[in-house]
Amino acid sequence: xxxxxxxxxxxxxxxxxxxxxxxxxxxxxxxxxxxxxxxxxxxxxxxxxxxxxxxxxxxxxxxxxxxxxxxxxxxxxxxxxxxxxxxxxxxxxxxxxxxxxxxxxxxxxxxxxxxxxxxxxxxxxxxxxxxxxxxxxxxxxxxxxxxxxxxxxxxxxxxxxxxxxxxxxxxxxxxxxxxxxxxxxxxxxxxxxxxxxxxxxxxxxxxxxxxxxxxxxxxxxxxxxxxxxxxxxxxxxxxxxxxxxxxxxxxxxxxxx
Numbered sequence: 001x002x003x004x005x006x007x008x009x010x011x012x013x014x015x016x017x018x019x020x021x022x023x024x025x026x027x028x029x030x031x032x033x034x035x036x037x038x039x040x041x042x043x044x045x046x047x048x049x050x051x052x053x054x055x056x057x058x059x060x061x062x063x064x065x066x067x068x069x070x071x072x073x074x075x076x077x078x079x080x081x082x083x084x085x086x087x088x089x090x091x092x093x094x095x096x097x098x099x100x101x102x103x104x105x106x107x108x109x110x111x112x113x114x115x116x117x118x119x120x121x122x123x124x125x126x127x128x129x130x131x132x133x134x135x136x137x138x139x140x141x142x143x144x145x146x147x148x149x150x151x152x153x154x155x156x157x158x159x160x161x162x163x164x165x166x167x168x169x170x171x172x173x174x175x176x177x178x179x180x181x182x183x184x185x186x187x188x189x190x191x192x193x194x195x196x197x198x199x200x201x202x203x204x205x206x207x208x209x210x211x212x213x214x215x216x217x218x219x220x221x222x223x224x225x226x227x228x229x230x231x232x233x234x235x236x237x238x239x240x241x242x243x244x245x246x247x248x249x250x251x252x253x254x255x256x257x
Contacts, residue, residue, distance in 0.1 A: 015052060015107060017042060021136035023094040027070035034068060037094055042138055049143050052107040053123060057159035058134045061196075064097045072129060079130040098133030100126045102149055102158035112143050122149040124158040126166075164196035168204060168256075171197070176252045184209035189250045192257030193229060194220035201254050202227040213247040215240070215257075 021040035024033040046052055063071070077089050084090055102124040105117050117123065125146035127133050132140075149158045172178050178186060188205050192198045193214030205212050206228045213231040216224045224232055233243045 015042060015138065017044075019137040021094075021096045022098070023096050023135075024068050025093050025095075027068065027073060030065045030068040034097070035094075040094070040096065040136060043140050046107060046109040046140065047142075048109040048111040050109045050140055051105050051112055051117060051123075051143055051146060052138060052140050053101070053103040053125065053134075053146065054106050055101050055103040055134055055137060055139055056155035057103070058098045058101040058136075059160045059163070060135075061099050061163050063099060063129065063163075064133075064135075067095075067097060067129065076130045083130065096132040096134075096136050098127065098135035098139075099129070100124070100159055100162040101134035101139060102153075102155040103139070105146075106138075109143070116143050117146070117148070122155070123147060124149045124153075124162060126162045160196065165200050168197050168200035171254055172201065172204060172252075176254065178205075178208065178210070178252060180208050186210045186251040187247075187249065188212050189244065189248070189253045190214040190229070191253065191255045192216070193224045193227070193232070195256055197254075198224075198256035199227060201256060202229050213244075213250075 018039050019042055020036060020038045022034055023037045023040065025035060026033055043052075066072075073092070077092065080092075081089050102122070105119055105121045105123055108117060108119065123146045125139075125141055127139060127141055127145065149155070153161075178188075183205060188210050190198050190201045190205070190212060191214070193202055194216040198214065198216075202212055202214055202224070212229040213233065214224060214229045215233045215235045217236050218234050221232060221234060231247050233240065233247075
């Protein structure tokens with residue numbers, strides 16, 4: 001059985017009532033609480049400024065593991081309660097995790113015009129922590145939380161971009177005070193160049209013209225080298241302090257480990 005909403009999209013497209021989703025049914029260590037639910041519910045209709053996306057890929061972030069263990073449950077519960085304008089805290093479980101994704105728009109709300117998206121558009125997006133996540137076949141999000149996927153990116157690449165990329169951007173610009181107009185020739189140390197934030201930081205900084213030194217373990221050197229840092233320090237085989245001092249002084253140190 002499927003539901004449709006005449007205002008949801010131009011073609012009256014149908015979507016199923018149920019889907020498969022990776023959910024938690026209680027707060028506990030991630031490996032104990034996460035289960036596959038093949039009868040998770042989809043919304044019967046869309047809000048006027050929402051889109052329904054068929055998820056092609058989604059990524060696992062540290063916040064997913066933390067939320068499974070109860071991180072932010074009181075605050076997020078209050079936000080969900082306020083969103084529903086309820087006097088009572090809404091039932092949390094089963095809760096779908098997953099914060100960033102890539103996929104295909106299959107339905108859209110009445111106020112989502114062709115200047116935003118068309119049915120079938122490939123998109124990438126994020127899900128706010130108080131919303132049900134994207135480790136599922138489908139996800140519903142406000143139109144402001146999605147963008148068209150660059151053609152040169154695979155769905156898997158796009159699904160890994162936003163949370164780490166935005167975290168990196170905020171760290172470098174808001175906290176670090178760097179940007180494309182002032183980063184040239186700045187000497188920056190990125191601790192942990194092989195992780196998601198470290199990967200993003202190296203590429204952003206090099207595109208801004210900064211000089212980048214980064215650290216990683218032996219098995220990650222080839223990966224990190226492809227990102228183009230000026231110096232790579234293998235912290236497992238050298239005197240780390242001596243190497244850091246050799247390439248310093250640093251204008252900014254980003255700890256992405």
